[in-house]
Amino acid sequence: xxxxxxxxxxxxxxxxxxxxxxxxxxxxxxxxxxxxxxxxxxxxxxxxxxxxxxxxxxxxxxxxxxxxxxxxxxxxxxxxxxxxxxxxxxxxxxxxxxxxxxxxxxxxxxxxxxxxxxxxxxxxxxxxxxxxxxxxxxxxxxxxxxxxxxxxxxxxxxxxxxxxxxxxxxxxxxxxxxxxxxxxxxxxxxxxxxxxxxxxxxxxxxxxxxxxxxxxxxxxxxxxxxxxxxxxxxxxxxxxxxxxxxxxxxxxxxxxxxxxxxxxxxxxxxxxxxxxxxxxxxxxxxxxxxxxx
Amino acid sequence: xxxxxxxxxxxxxxxxxxxxxxxxxxxxxxxxxxxxxxxxxxxxxxxxxxxxxxxxxxxxxxxxxxxxxxxxxxxxxxxxxxxxxxxxxxxxxxxxxxxxxxxxxxxxxxxxxxxxxxxxxxxxxxxxxxxxxxxxxxxxxxxxxxxxxxxxxxxxxxxxxxxxxxxxxxxxxxxxxxxxxxxxxxxxxxxxxxxxxxxxxxxxxxxxxxxxxxxxxxxxxxxxxxxxxxxxxxxxxxxxxxxxxxxxxxxxxxxxxxxxxxxx
Numbered sequence: 078x079x080x081x082x083x084x085x086x087x088x089x090x091x092x093x094x095x096x097x098x099x100x101x102x103x104x105x106x107x108x109x110x111x112x113x114x115x116x117x118x119x120x121x122x123x124x125x126x127x128x129x130x131x132x133x134x135x136x137x138x139x140x141x142x143x144x145x146x147x148x149x150x151x152x153x154x155x156x157x158x159x160x161x162x163x164x165x166x167x168x169x170x171x172x173x174x175x176x177x178x179x180x181x182x183x184x185x186x187x188x189x190x191x192x193x194x195x196x197x198x199x200x201x202x203x204x205x206x207x208x209x210x211x212x213x214x215x216x217x218x219x220x221x222x223x224x225x226x227x228x229x230x231x232x233x234x235x236x237x238x239x240x241x242x243x244x245x246x247x248x249x250x251x252x253x254x255x256x257x258x259x260x261x262x263x264x265x266x267x268x269x270x271x272x273x274x275x276x277x278x279x280x281x282x283x284x285x286x287x288x289x290x291x292x293x294x295x296x297x298x299x300x301x302x303x304x305x306x307x308x309x310x311x312x313x314x315x316x317x318x319x320x321x322x323x324x325x326x327x328x329x330x331x332x333x334x335x336x337x338x339x340x341x342x343x344x345x346x347x348x349x350x351x352x353x354x355x356x357x358x359x360x361x362x363x364x365x366x367x368x369x370x
Numbered sequence: 371x372x373x374x375x376x377x378x379x380x381x382x383x384x385x386x387x388x389x390x391x392x393x394x395x396x397x398x399x400x401x402x403x404x405x406x407x408x409x410x411x412x413x414x415x416x417x418x419x420x421x422x423x424x425x426x427x428x429x430x431x432x433x434x435x436x437x438x439x440x441x442x443x444x445x446x447x448x449x450x451x452x453x454x455x456x457x458x459x460x461x462x463x464x465x466x467x468x469x470x471x472x473x474x475x476x477x478x479x480x481x482x483x484x485x486x487x488x489x490x491x492x493x494x495x496x497x498x499x500x501x502x503x504x505x506x507x508x509x510x511x512x513x514x515x516x517x518x519x520x521x522x523x524x525x526x527x528x529x530x531x532x533x534x535x536x537x538x539x540x541x542x543x544x545x546x547x548x549x550x551x552x553x554x555x556x557x558x559x560x561x562x563x564x565x566x567x568x569x570x571x572x573x574x575x576x577x578x579x580x581x582x583x584x585x586x587x588x589x590x591x592x593x594x595x596x597x598x599x600x601x602x603x604x605x606x607x608x609x610x611x612x613x614x615x616x617x618x619x620x621x622x623x624x625x626x627x628x629x630x631x632x633x634x
Contacts, residue, residue, distance in 0.1 A: 116412070151597055153555065161597075182468065184468065199606075211607070212595045212597075212607075213594055224469070259506050321552075
């Protein structure tokens with residue numbers, strides 16, 4: 078979805094930012110997609126370089142009245158939604174180095190690092206189309222960072238289906254909530270029947286799967302994608318305004334990636350086999366499930 | 371030192387939950403214990419909390435509950451008053467990082483193993499499994515209280531927690547603020563909303579005020595970074611938001627055509 082703000086914003090080429098780096102021992106290292114071995118005692122010490130053409134930004138955003146604007150570098154936890162206190166510095170024509178500390182006690186399993194150029198004070202005489210409110214975001218970018226776990230772990234657990242109250246003849250069961258705003262990582266759970274030893278072995282093995290294990294995992298992937306997409310389609314009209322990182326947002330994103338035209342599949346009278354075929358084909362196109370190539 | 375609390379996974383939690391049904395408060399109090407053989411812990415990052423510390427927490431919670439009628443079924447007002455007291459106890463006694471506190475398993479353990487009697491007493495008459503098994507921290511018996519205390523804690527000059535803002539909020543206020551993660555995720559913004567409610571004219575219905583500003587605030591959050599504002603700027607912004615005509619109102623007219631009746 079295109080980000081449209083109700084005021085003029087500067088052109089992207091007026092802003093230059095480096096990638097993030099992290100202080101490890103005494104060396105600054107490039108920050109990758111995740112922090113290895115992070116735990117509750119790890120305080121993250123990050124930095125990046127930022128630069129912008131202040132006069133051109135003011136002109137581009139129609140903020141020629143000298144209103145204070147500044148850099149805001151901060152973060153939010155993607156699992157709890159908790160925001161960290163940002164570092165705010167005035168913009169300058171000179172390149173700046175900004176350091177951001179993320180305390181371990183307020184972090185999250187995943188973080189979104191944010192860099193923004195913001196208006197610092199309300200503009201009471203703002204003309205239409207120009208930023209008016211303090212905090213108005215004139216430019217921004219975001220960098221995801223995973224702290225716990227590696228890669229995109231799907232919440233799953235091997236359980237005794239009989240004890241759990243599920244049909245012991247099935248191999249897996251995807252628990253999904255009834256509401257859309259719950260955090261994705263807390264509200265869905267893929268239960269794998271511990272009695273299906275072959276499937277448990279296949280999903281717990283990290284590499285060098287046998288052909289049978291690959292087929293088992295791929296079949297489950299296709300089934301899980303289908304359930305998530307169908308869950309989204311049933312609630313499609315509720316998913317326009319869901320919280321970021323919620324199950325609704327995740328399912329909507331998945332459905333949009335899998336089906337070229339999700340709206341066209343929300344009619345409850347749509348042919349169910351056609352829908353299954355479209356989902357499986359879409360899932361395979363984006364790399365999940367079997368590949369016939 | 372950060373504490374690592376016992377975690378009870380969703381499958382084990384569900385199994386225990388089914389086993390607890392139809393028990394009395396007294397029976398559950400007798401079965402409550404500070405450990406369980408199905409618990410796990412975070413691999414690293416702190417020290418495992420001792421069973422004696424868990425027992426001390428639940429003792430404190432039961433002592434507070436007794437002041438509000440426990441174990442005898444209590445009125446709503448007493449149970450809500452217990453919530454406020456329990457939030458302060460949980461926040462003081464559980465030294466958690468927010469990553470640990472976001473882990474559903476620790477709350478499952480507290481509700482199903484360490485203090486199931488308190489859950490049953492607090493939620494007498496409720497059949498909502500989310501009070502016991504944590505899938506949404508704004509609904510779970512203990513998770514919501516710890517997070518409420520975190521959100522509305524305004525540390526004093528010497529660093530001690532001050533929960534007076536939390537105490538000033540009604541259950542309805544709390545629900546409306548904390549169930550919106552985009553607002554509650556920024557504690558300073560949530561606190562500003564609480565201050566707005568606390569200072570609203572007496573004739574203002576707080577529920578109506580919240581219903582007015584919440585959608586407006588959520589629209590603003592798309593293009594305003596509230597985390598860079600000072601407390602004074604936040605207060606000013608919310609006051610203006612509460613008084614302004616709805617600048618992005620979406621009017622949904624009622625459709626009175628007779629055909630609408632066929633949909634009912």
